[in-house]
Amino acid sequence: MIREYKTIQEISGPLMVVDRVRGVTYDELGEIELSDxxxxxxxxxxxxxDTAVVQLFENxxxxxxxxxxxxxxxxxxxxxxxxxxxxxxxxxMGKPIDGGPEILAEEYRDINGLPMNPAAxxxxxxxxxxGISTIDGLNTLVRGQKLPIFSGxxxxxxxxxxxxxxxxxxxxxxxxxxxxxxxxxxxxSGAGASNFAVVFAAIGITFEESxxxxxxxxxxxxxDRTVLFTNLANDPAVERIATPRMAxxxxxxLAFEKNMHVLVIMTDITNYAEAxxxxxxxxxxxxxxxxxxGYLYTNLATLYERAGRQMGKEGSITLIPILTxxxxxxxxxxPDLTGYITEGQIILSRELYRKGINPPVDVLPSxxxxxxxxxxxxxxxxxxxxxxxxxxxxYATGKENKELMSILGEAALSPTDLLYAKFADEFxxxxxxxxxxxxxxxxxxxxxxxxxxxxxxRSELKRIKPEYIDKYLPKKD
Numbered sequence: 046m047i048r049e050y051k052t053i054q055e056i057s058g059p060l061m062v063v064d065r066v067r068g069v070t071y072d073e074l075g076e077i078e079l080s081d082x083x084x085x086x087x088x089x090x091x092x093x094x095d096t097a098v099v100q101l102f103e104n105x106x107x108x109x110x111x112x113x114x115x116x117x118x119x120x121x122x123x124x125x126x127x128x129x130x131x132x133x134x135x136x137x138m139g140k141p142i143d144g145g146p147e148i149l150a151e152e153y154r155d156i157n158g159l160p161m162n163p164a165a166x167x168x169x170x171x172x173x174x175x176g177i178s179t180i181d182g183l184n185t186l187v188r189g190q191k192l193p194i195f196s197g198x199x200x201x202x203x204x205x206x207x208x209x210x211x212x213x214x215x216x217x218x219x220x221x222x223x224x225x226x227x228x229x230x231x232x233x234s235g236a237g238a239s240n241f242a243v244v245f246a247a248i249g250i251t252f253e254e255s256x257x258x259x260x261x262x263x264x265x266x267x268x269d270r271t272v273l274f275t276n277l278a279n280d281p282a283v284e285r286i287a288t289p290r291m292a293x294x295x296x297x298x299l300a301f302e303k304n305m306h307v308l309v310i311m312t313d314i315t316n317y318a319e320a321x322x323x324x325x326x327x328x329x330x331x332x333x334x335x336x337x338x339g340y341l342y343t344n345l346a347t348l349y350e351r352a353g354r355q356m357g358k359e360g361s362i363t364l365i366p367i368l369t370x371x372x373x374x375x376x377x378x379x380p381d382l383t384g385y386i387t388e389g390q391i392i393l394s395r396e397l398y399r400k401g402i403n404p405p406v407d408v409l410p411s412x413x414x415x416x417x418x419x420x421x422x423x424x425x426x427x428x429x430x431x432x433x434x435x436x437x438x439x440y441a442t443g444k445e446n447k448e449l450m451s452i453l454g455e456a457a458l459s460p461t462d463l464l465y466a467k468f469a470d471e472f473x474x475x476x477x478x479x480x481x482x483x484x485x486x487x488x489x490x491x492x493x494x495x496x497x498x499x500x501x502x503r504s505e506l507k508r509i510k511p512e513y514i515d516k517y518l519p520k521k522d
Contacts, residue, residue: 049078049116054096056105058327059283061087063115066097072121072157075099080112087115088122088283090328100283100324102138121157124291125150126298130272131242134259137276137288143259156290158297158351167354169388172419173308173363176212176484177205178476179406180413182494183433184391187419188215188306189354189361191387193314195380197373200393203254204481205404206310206367210243211267212484215306240360242299243267244309246292247275249285249316272299278316285320293351293362300360307362309352314345314368318379334378342382349386389413402478409441425487428517431509432494436472438508439501443469461502468500495519 052064061077073089085108091098099115124139127148134143141147169189175181186192196202245262247255255275262268272295276288289311296307311317318337325338333339352364366387370380373395384390394407420429443465450458450466458466476493479485485493498506499519506514 047116047119049114051111051114053077053108053110053113053115056108056110059100059105059281059324060090060327061099061101061105061108061115063097063099065095066092066117067095069097069117073117074120074122075115075117077101077108078114078116079107080109089117090324098328100327102281102283102287104281121155122287122290123153124156124294125153126295127151128299128303130295130299132269132271134273134275135291137248137274137280137284137291139274139291142275152298154294154298156287156294157347158290158294161351161353161355165356167356168418169354169361169363169415170418170424172216172424172487173306174212174214174216174487175209176486177208177404177406178479178485178490178493179404179408179411180209180391181425181485181487182429182476182490183408183416183436184389184406184411184413185416185419185425185429185433186213186363186365186413187415188363189352190389190413190415191349191352191364191366192389192391192413193380193383193387194365194367194391194393195375195383196367196369196393197395198369198371200369200395200398200405201403202312202367202369202393203250203257205393206245206312206365207258207261208404208481209365210245210262210271210308210310211265213243213308214241216487240303240305241270242305242307243271244292244296244299244307245271245273246289246309246311247273248288248311248313249276249278249280249320250313251278272296282320282323285317286324289314289317289348293348296362297351300362301355301358302360304359306360309362309364310367311348311365312367314366314383315371315379318345337378341378342385345382346386349383388415397473397477400473402473403481404477404479406477408437408477409444426491428495428509428513429487429491431513432491432498432517434508435498435506436476436494439465439468439498439505440472443467443472461505464501468497471500472497491517 054062054064075087077085085103087099087101089097090100125148127150136142169187171188173186173188262271274288274292276285296309299305300307322337352362354361371377389412391411392407394405397405446462446466495517
């Protein structure tokens with residue numbers, strides 16, 4: 046039975062205290078009816094005896110304590126999910142904002158999801174091609190993985206996110222045997238649609254950025270396989286906390302009910318953490334590191350751990366959260382805790398960006414912990430692992446030699462050292478740098494790697510099996 050209460054005691058920022066409540070539970074959804082008949086939504090944050098603390102999803106301005114009523118609906122915040130969500134744009138609360146009709150929900154799901162039993166998890170081991178060499182070749186993304194991108198303020202992470210969302214696909218078997226047409230597995234249902242989908246959650250971004258994503262997806266036709274949730278910077282902080290959960294709920298439905306391979310991209314997790322801090326401060330909680338709540342790690346884990354594969358289910362959720370590191374500081378709580386939960390990180394470099402390299406991925410500190418599981422014969426190509434290790438080693442040596450060159454001068458370096466320095470320059474120019482519309486297949490990426498390795502003497506290629514060197518190294522005239 047739904048009861049109405051007129052016992053609102055006080056309002057503090059986005060929070061409201063209600064007295065003498067019965068049968069109210071944590072996370073329950075509520076509606077506040079104002080004296081003029083307008084309705085605002087809220088959610089229970091805390092229940093202490095017969096007192097409930099609720100947080101408002103909208104502005105608290107204009108609420109008259111004496112004349113307003115609140116009723117609790119008996120269920121948490123839910124999202125109506127359906128296969129028709131593909132190709133649609135929603136706000137942070139799951140309402141369509143693209144001028145199209147309301148979604149006819151096949152079912153309503155709690156946005157907090159259900160925890161995945163660790164014993165039911167399947168190990169990620171299938172390669173996802175993003176078309177970006179630094180990710181495909183060196184920090185390989187695997188289906189079911191959580192791989193964040195650590196960026197900085199002003200770096201082109203938005204363009205990189207849009208590029209991944211546009212280009213990403215699951216390959217069917219080894220690169221050497223697929224054609225462009227057969228690269229994406231056909232869907233089990235739907236006329237000619239692929240079973241690869243992208244769920245894009247934009248958290249606390251500007252209207253300009255939001256328009257960039259929508260227009261970019263429409264321009265390239267990627268919108269047809271994308272579900273877009275956009276929460277703008279001027280929307281309430283509480284909505285910002287709900288947005289990534291809305292996106293993950295849609296992803297879980299598409300992955301585990303519709304058997305799709307879903308790539309979830311979230312930008313920007315920093316805005317999400319700031320919203321958590323704002324709500325925590327309003328609740329007068331004891332702050333943790335740098336003012337963020339002590340439960341930041343746990344809270345982020347409730348998002349990231351919803352990615353993965355389930356045994357017996359065809360679909361999967363692969364997660365790429367993007368965050369801007371405040372002051373480019375990797376030790377800041379948000380990137381620090383994210384790095385603990387996720388399986389590696391892609392780091393963008395301001396130094397490379399200044400050189401005009403795009404995307405400015407700093408490959409040396411970047412890491413994909415599952416790259417060994419998604420590479421090799423039958424997945425990408427037999428030579429992938431060896432070339433990857435050799436490129437890392439050669440680039441690291443080349444960068445060291447360039448630093449020595451700037452201190453000691455060119456004359457102090459041996460001919461081999463100079464070749465390594467040349468390799469580092471060419472590697473940044475040709476391998477790392479690629480246009481925002483350039484979509485390289487894994488074969489093109491591997492062949493480019495071999496082309497660059499041919500700069501070095503054959504005797505230096507110590508991390509690759511001799512038979513692969515004979516087979517793939519370009520012959521010099």
